[in-house]
Amino acid sequence: MTRIGIIGGSGLGAPDILESPQDLQVQTCWGPPSAPLKRGKIAGVDVVLLARHGLEHTIPPSAVNFRANIQAMRDQGVTHILATTAVGSLREEVGRGDLVLIDQFIDFTKQRAMSFYESFPPHQPMHTPMADPFDRALREVLIRLCEQRGLPFHRTGTVVTIEGPRFSTRAESRMFRAWGADIINMSIATEAALANEAGIPYAAVAMSTDYDCWKTDEEPVSWQAVLAVFHSNAEKVTRLLVDAIPLIAANTNGQ
Numbered sequence: 001m002t003r004i005g006i007i008g009g010s011g012l013g014a015p016d017i018l019e020s021p022q023d024l025q026v027q028t029c030w031g032p033p034s035a036p037l038k039r040g041k042i043a044g045v046d047v048v049l050l051a052r053h054g055l056e057h058t059i060p061p062s063a064v065n066f067r068a069n070i071q072a073m074r075d076q077g078v079t080h081i082l083a084t085t086a087v088g089s090l091r092e093e094v095g096r097g098d099l100v101l102i103d104q105f106i107d108f109t110k111q112r113a114m115s116f117y118e119s120f121p122p123h124q125p126m127h128t129p130m131a132d133p134f135d136r137a138l139r140e141v142l143i144r145l146c147e148q149r150g151l152p153f154h155r156t157g158t159v160v161t162i163e164g165p166r167f168s169t170r171a172e173s174r175m176f177r178a179w180g181a182d183i184i185n186m187s188i189a190t191e192a193a194l195a196n197e198a199g200i201p202y203a204a205v206a207m208s209t210d211y212d213c214w215k216t217d218e219e220p221v222s223w224q225a226v227l228a229v230f231h232s233n234a235e236k237v238t239r240l241l242v243d244a245i246p247l248i249a250a251n252t253n254g255q
Contacts, residue, residue: 002249003046005078005200006241007069007191017242018047028071034059037072043246048076052083052187061164061186067113070194080138080248081195083204084237086229087159087183088167088212090176097233099240100157100183100206101142103134106176107189109163114190116197133192138203141247145240157182159206161189173214184212205237 018040025036038049050069053059073081087100094100107114117126139155146153160176162168164186168176176184188204195202209229211218219225 001046001077002080002252003048003076003078004042004245004248005048005050005073005076005081007050007052007073007081007083017042017238018049021049024076026072026075028068028075030067030071031065033068033072034064037076039076042242043249045245045249047245048073048078052191062109062111064187064190066187066190066194067116070191070198070200071116073195074198074200078200079252080135081200081202082138082241082244083188083191083202084241085185085188085204085206086209087185087206088210089183089208090160090173090212090214091182092215094154094157094182094208095152096208096210096229097152098208099146099151099153099237100159100208101134101139101146101153101155102159102183102188102204102206103132103139103156104158105133105189105192106158106160106179106181107193108160108176109190111163112190114193116194128193128197130193130196133196133202135201135203137251138201138244138248141244141251142203142205142240145243145247149236149240151236151240154182157206159183159185159188159204162186168212170213170216173212177214183208205240207233207237 021038021040023036035051035055143155158181160181
C-alpha cells in the first residue's frame with residue numbers, strides 16, 4: 001500500500017491539507033521526531049505529515065533529529081517521501097519564488113549524524129550508493145505538474161547544505177557557486193542521505209526565497225525576507241504536493 005510522507009520546511013510546516021487528520025505522538029530508536037506526526041488522507045491516499053523544525057519552528061537546523069524523523073516515517077510504513085524547503089539562489093536565473101526540483105546535493109555540514117550505521121555487522125560494511133539521491137520517478141511527476149500549471153520552475157538543481165543557523169559569508173557563497181551549486185539550504189543533504197539509507201524514495205521541492213549574499217547589488221539575506229517570499233508562494237507548493245500524491249499512488253499501484 002502506498003503511504004506518502006511529507007516533510008515540511010520553513011513556512012510550510014503544517015499545512016491544513018489532510019482529510020480526517022490524526023495526531024500521533026511517536027518515539028523511535030533515535031529519540032522523538034521533530035514534532036507529532038499528523039496522519040490522514042489526500043485524495044484517498046494515506047499521508048503522514050511532519051514539521052521538520054517543529055510546529056513552531058523552534059528547532060535550529062543542526063539540532064533537527066534527522067535520524068528520528070526518517071525513522072518515524074519508516075516505522076509508519078511510509079513508502080515515499082516528498083519534502084519542501086526554502087533555499088537561497090546561487091544563480092541569476094533562479095529567481096525569487098521559483099521552484100527547483102533538486103537532483104543533486106553537496107554536503108557541507110560538519111557536525112551531524114549522516115548515517116543510521118554507528119557500527120557495521122562483522123565483515124558487512126554498509127555503504128549506500130548516493131550517485132542520484134533524489135528519486136527520478138517522483139521528480140518526473142513533479143516536473144510534469146509544474147509544466148502543466150505553468151509554474152516558474154527548474155527541472156534540475158544542485159543544493160549545497162550548510163550547517164546553519166547562520167547564513168553564508170560572501171566568500172563562502174562565491175565558493176559554492178564555483179563548486180557548481182545552484183541553491184543553498186540547511187537541511188536537504190542530511191535528510192536525503194538518510195532517506196536513501198532507509199530505502200525510501202525521496203524528492204524535494206525547493207522554493208528560492210533570496211539570492212544568498214554573492215549578489216552584491218542585493219541586500220544580504222535575512223530571515224524576515226525569506227519568510228515573506230515563502231509565505232506569499234506557499235500555496236503553489238502545497239497545491240503541487242496535493243496534486244502529486246494521487247499520481248504517485250497511481251504509478252506505484254500500476255494504474
